[in-house]
Amino acid sequence: MTAEDVLREIKGKVRSVIPPSIDISDVEFEGALVVIYTKHPDKFAERDDLVKQLAKMLQKRIVVRPDPSVITDEARAEKEIKKIIPEDAGITNIYFQPDVGEVTIEVMKPGVAIGKQGKYLNDIRKAINWSPKIIRTPPLQSKTVQEIRAYLRMISDERKDFLRKVGRRLHRGVSEGEKFVRVVALGGYRQVGRSCSMLHTQDSKILIDCGVDVSSENNGTPYLHLPE
Incomplete structure (x- = not known):
């Protein structure tokens, strides 16, 4: 079964559970997540049992995002947020992530902001259809955190494409033929530091950890020069 077949099957199951009054515009893989895009996020929010039901049925992590x-x-969304959250919560910053429909709100008092x-x-x-996330102001x-957030906003489209490609690879069917699992030690097995292993199967090669031995002058990094 290909990733497209798996996704088609999941879409059918999602639409069989979601009431017709809630418009589902798309269902996609993003990494290990199954992401449901809806034009009625407010109705979805009122039925929190739907996500639990889908997660149990599909045995996967479910995320609901606004179309x-x-x-x-x-x-306009920023103005609405400042109207809704009490002034004494102390909003210090608001970050929008259009690729995931999420808005991060930095506040001095998270408890007051959540309500x-x-x-x-x-x-x-309900007011803006963005998914709010409240975090405490550090x-x-x-400056580093601000630059990382700005960079993530700048590459949001590439990030989404990458996650969807990874999602399809994670959910593809198992290939036929001989099956095996091999673990190759690349560092950290005879010492503390530079921990690194490569997991190799008939379908994939995954690098697990990639540490550094900061005390070593000549051999501080894992052995990454394998032919494969």
């Missing part, structure tokens, strides 16, 4: 066509533009039983999160979700501002 790009229904999310509010960033400028009782997630009231403000639900209000934000005590010291980090």
Whole structure:
């Protein structure tokens, strides 16, 4: 069974569980996740049992995201967020991630921003159709963190394409013929540091860990020069 066959089967199961009143625009693999895009994220939020039911049936992690066509533009969304979250929560920054339909809100007091039983999160979700994520403002501002977030926003399309390719490879069928698993030690088996192994099967080669022995002057990195 190919990855496309698996995805087609999952789409059928998803649509058999989701009520007709909730419009499902797409179902995709993104890495190990099954991502459901919907034009009615507010209705999905009201039925949190649906995600649990799907996860149990499919035996996979399920993520629900708003369809790009229904999310509010960033400028208006930011104004709505500032209206909904109490001023004493202390909003310090708001980051939008259009590729996943998520908005990260940095605040001084996360408990106040979330509200009782997630009231403000639900209000934000209904008002702008973005998925809100509340994080605490770090005590010291980090230029590195800001640059990483800016970089992730810049490569959002490439990131999504990469995750979808990985997802299809993870969910493809097992190839026919002889099956084997081989583990090759590339470092860390006779010492502390530079831990590294390669897992090799009939379908894939996966590098597990890639450490460095900082105390070694000449042999600090794993042996990465294998022909394969």
